[in-house]
Amino acid sequence: MEARKSVQNLAETIHSLLGLKAHFTSSWVKSVCDIIGHLPSEGPSNDLKAENSKTSTVSFSNKEDDLASAISKIKDELAALTANINQLNIQRRQVLNDFLDLKGNIRVFCRIRPVALGENFGSFKPIVAMDSSYVLLRLSDNKSRCYSFDKVFLPGSSQDEVFSEVKPVIKSALDGYNACIFAYGQTGTGKTFTMEGSPDLPGVVPRAIEALFREAVDCNHAFLFTFSMLEIYMGNLKDLLITQPRKAMDPMPLRLSIKTDPKGGIEIDNLVAFQVSDFNQALRLYRLGCQSRSTASTNCNTSSSRSHSLIRLSITSFDAPERQRETNKVWFIDLGGSERVLKTKAWGRRLEEGKAINLSLSALGDVINALQRKKFHVPYRNSKLTQVLKDSLGGSSKTLMLVHVSPKDEDLCETICSLNFATRARSIHLGTEDSEKRDQRGVTMMNLQQKIKIIEEERRNIKRNIEKLNEKLDTLAKRGTISSQELNAPHLTSELPQPNLESLRNKTSDVPIGQMSLLPRFMRPTICSRRKSGIDKQNSEDKQEFHARRRRPLSHRAESVTFPVKCKSDHSSEFDTWRSSCLLAFNMKGSADIETEYSQDTSECDIEVVVFPEQETSRGNSINQNAHISHSQQYGNRLESKYSSTRFLDVENWLHLHKKEPFIITNSSGGKRVLATPIPEKKCRSYGQKKESKLKDETKDTCSFKINKIVYHKMLNKQVDVEGFRRSVLEEVINKPQPLFEDCLNKDSRSGSGCLLHKPDGDLTIQTQDFVHGPSIIDNECDTSFMLRDLDFSIGNPKEEPGISFSSLELEPHCQQVPTGTDVEDGMGENLDTSSQSWMTGRERGPQKLKSHMALFMVNPHPEELTRTYVRSQEYAQNRGICHLLKQKIQIVYASALLGLGFQKLGFEHDFFYGLML
Ligand SMILES: Nc1ncnc2c1ncn2[C@@H]1O[C@H](COP(=O)(O)OP(=O)(O)OP(=O)(O)O)[C@@H](O)[C@H]1O
Known part of the structure; x- marks a missing residue:
């Protein structure tokens, strides 16, 4: 009886709605009836069948009948509202897409970096924001150029303001469109600040992830988010969520x-792609990835990103027909800083990094320009970056380019380059329209915006109604004898707001698999939810x-x-x-x-x-x-x-x-x-500093470090291009090499006295501690330490530079496989998070003990970064039977250093160090 009644009710409701709602097609009604027909025995239609085939043994009281009919009515109403909200979703997506189309699928913003405290501003302001769309670049007193953007952010703009312009793209990502959000600009102009931000001022990435999760909850669909993070360093892809090996x-x-x-x-x-279920999980993975990025100190930025970092958030929803595609991707790309070599004075690895960054940036510019101009051939293959993003650039994908510029006059050349890049990327395809058309476009956009607001308001109302109905249903269910299974019938709950994969899975798991295919798509569990359950x-x-x-x-x-x-x-x-x-x-x-x-x-x-x-x-x-x-x-x-x-x-x-x-x-x-x-936790910076100061106190009396076997007179006679005080130091070096080495190298490198560097071309220069990187070799038999890079080396006393941290980040990709820190003596044992720890280990044992050791060190100059030290003792090598190889290799390195040759000149490959390690 009850079953017959509820079916009748449903049919009546559908019938009445059919007159009102065009989207209730007959096939939809049929599919709903089919569901009822195929639901498990608890379902009403099965009851009906049972009633037809045999006499029902169950008799319901009138009260129960009323309750069931009330519930059934609510269910019908819920189904109608859900259909309505789906319809609105489709409309909203369409309107938002029209709006973004009018704005342009490739949009370019400009953010002017504020002048930092104590920074020299220069005599005149080269860049002036005229309004929210134009910037004026003053090339000289009487010459200037005007650049137009989709939006200009003044130096005082907040992270909030920036994100408000990014938000529509995030919304459209939830609608199934691929999206790319780039931060581009000269090194040190605030790309990472915009994308990553700080704990107090979170940037675009954390805000966008949060918005995505929030909006997803607001939608009435189940979404599955997966998070990945990689970097492109010198043309190589590296997964930032997988850390590097610790031992060879x-x-x-x-x-x-x-x-x-x-x-x-x-x-x-x-x-690696992680399924993330909430914002916090994604944020923690993001932080984990950020810690693994390749950064280094350059002349222009103490913490310069030396790679492009890419964050990918994949969004999947199998039950949202209004979405553009089932799975789409949002990319957040913090590009490496464009830089002029002349300005950064980079060489060796820094130079190579800069070249790789510049090349891929220009390849990206070419691709965006080709897309803007709707060229037949889009040169995706010219760089790894554009290859990776190929399916997320162009077509219906949304692209946002946040171009960052410096306000300083000394950066004028770089600013021109960045603005020219932005102009190319923007291609001003909208710029050709006359003012009348532009006004018209503005009006249309405003109307569309208004429409979006109305739709969203309507959606909110419907959702409120759905919530009320759900509450009502809960109360009725508690009162009545209705089984929880009936309440959990998928057609009621799968479309409810605040979707939850877990609940979705549970709700649908009751349906026999054979009947799954009979359910409409929105009721079926996703592959993932099925697997999970x-x-x-x-x-x-x-x-x-x-x-x-x-x-x-x-x-x-x-x-x-x-x-x-x-x-x-x-x-x-x-x-x-x-x-x-x-x-x-x-x-x-x-x-x-x-x-x-x-x-x-x-x-x-x-x-x-x-x-x-x-x-x-x-x-x-x-x-x-x-x-x-x-x-x-x-x-x-x-x-x-x-x-x-x-x-x-x-x-x-x-x-x-x-x-x-x-x-x-x-x-x-x-x-x-x-x-x-x-x-380790990010707090390792303070940890490292603490260790460092402790170390300084402990080791004042063990500072002297003699260089007996290497004579540099000849090299030192070369022309040295350094500032006043450094030049005088060097002259002293030429005359009295040994004391100077001591003097120069034994000083606390953090105070800025630095180390001596020998470039492959024979030039000598002194650089402050910040530069020190690359593998270094310690051999106490000749009381010398080397810090070797692929093309150059420096000489330094590691004991005197306790703050320097060692990491694989500075090395060729394959060198990154070199083991992280182990104890000097036994080669295994404790992990050394900071170089200061490792130096301390050495110092605690004293120079004599170290004498028998040959060790390799990798240096990471970045004081904020995780610091790992790589030390291998000769004894340990001997135990493992690789001593011969180790010695041989170290001898070659020595020879190379003495001859002023770089590794590459000797034909060393990336995995040179890998072989040295255990
Ligand atoms: N809008 C801003 N407001 C406040 N500080 C900023 C802003 N933009 C940049 N900075 C500061 O400037 C410094 C350099 O910024 P950031 O590291 O983000 O530059 P970058 O462009 O990512 O450089 P690189 O390309 O070398 O990695 C940082 O200390 C950052 O906090």
Whole structure:
């Protein structure tokens, strides 16, 4: 009876709504009826069937009937409201997209950096903001140029103001559009400040992530967010969420390689992607990634980013038909600072870094310009950066470029370069319109904005109603005898606001898998939620249905699938991580991973394309498809086995482990291993400083450091281009090398006296402690320490520079595999977080004890950065049977240093140090 009544009610409600709402199509009604027909036995329609087939043994009281009918009415109302809200979502997306289209899919903002306290402003202001769209660049007293932007942020602009302009793009990302938000500009102009911000003044990235989660909660769909972070350092991709190995024996991290699917979607093979469930998790991962960035001190910025850092947030929603695509990506890109070599006076590695940054920036400019001009050929392949972003630049994707400029007159040249870049990127495709058209556009945009507001207000009202109905339903359910299962029927809850994957999964898990395909899409659990709940495992016999459930051929879904990889810890517990991959990650060719090469050496051919059997020829893709065709059955099995071996990564676990123990994860294909090492808390700066001062006190009497075996007279006679006081020091060096070395090197480097540097071309210069980087060699037999870089070396007394921290960040990518700190004596033992610790270790044992040691050090000049020291004792090497190799290599390095040769000249490859270590 009850069941018949509720069905009748539903039918009546639908019928009446049909007259009112055009979107209630007959197929929709049919699908709802179908659901009822296929719901498990608790459902009303099954009751109805049961009643028809046999006499009902259950009799309901009138009271119960009324209750059930009230509940049923509420359910119907909820369904109607949900449909209504979906309709509004579609409208809102359309209007927002029209609005952004009018604004331009590629928008360029300009932010002028404020003058810092105590900074020399210069005699005249070269850059003046005329209004919120124009800046005037004064080239000289009577010459100036005007540049137009979509928005100009004055020096006093707050982070809030900047984010308010970014917000529409974030909203549209939730609507399924890909988006890229770039920070571009001269080094030291505030790119990182804009993107990352500070704890008090959070930048675009944390704000955007927060907004995404907030808006997602506000939407009536379930979303799945995955977070990844990588950097492009000198054309190489590096996963910032996986730390580097600690020992030479430790496995190398998996190489990241860019892959493209037949539809043009880009995936980065082996890039770790974490499923994040809230803002805090994402923020903590973001901080973890920021700590691993390659930064260094340059003439222009004490903490200069030497790479492009890219944060990717993938958003998936399988049940939001109004979204542009199921999975889309938002990229936040803090570009490396553009710099003029003449100004930065960079050389060696800094120079190479600067060159790589400039090249990829100009490649990015070319791509954006080509897109703006709607050119047929877009030169994506010219850099790794543009290859990675290929599917998120152009088309319907939204691009925001925040160009940063300096207010100082001494930076005029760089400012011109940045503004020219911005002009190219903007391409002023809107600039050609006359003022009438521009006004018209302005009016249309205002109308659209108004429309968005009205729609959002309407949505809010409906949501309030939904909430009220839900409360009502809860109360009725408590009063009545209705089973919780009935209340949890998916058509009631899956569309409710504040979606929660967990609840979604639970709600749908009651439905037999065979009936899943009968449910409308919005009611079905996502692959992920099913996996998490273990449905797939439990129903392995239902593989057929599992595949049948897919709405599209596999090849079509390639861009949106994130594959999990089973991970194992060496510490007896198991962890799972998400390894973000498109279907290409299965890599039918086996070990055909393509190593990331320096960007300029690569072409589109480097991007591996896997073609699946049912794939149609993709747009503009001329790659030989037959070469990669694989058997669909085989593919299907692989897919299934991947899924069945899945568990979700607990981000908290990951973050926790990064603070504590190192662990190794393996991917399910076996063999390759990635080592994640603990990352100390950011507070290590203060820790390092504390140690440093303690160290200074302890070691005043052990400062002298003789140089007996190396004579530099000849080199020192070379022309030295340094300022007054340094020149006089050097002259002294030429006359009396030994005392000067002591004098110069034994001073506290932090006070600025610095170290002596010998460039490969023979030039000598003194630089302050900040520059010191690269591997260094200590050999107490000749009381000398070397700090060697790939093209140069310096001589210094490490004991006198306790504050210098050692890190792999300064090295060639492969050198980064060099183990992190271990105790000098036993080679293993304690981890040394700071160099000061390691120096202390050495000092505690005294010079005599150190005598038998040869050790390698990696220096990281960045005082804020995590500091790790790499020390290996000769004894330890001997124990491990590699002493011979170690000695030989160190001798070569010595010879190289003495001859003034760099490593590269001797033909040393990146992995030179790797071989030295255990
Ligand atoms: N708008 C701003 N308000 C306050 N401080 C700022 C602003 N912009 C930049 N700064 C400060 O200027 C310094 C340099 O900024 P930042 O490191 O962000 O530059 P960058 O462009 O990222 O440099 P690089 O390219 O070398 O990494 C920082 O100390 C930062 O706090």
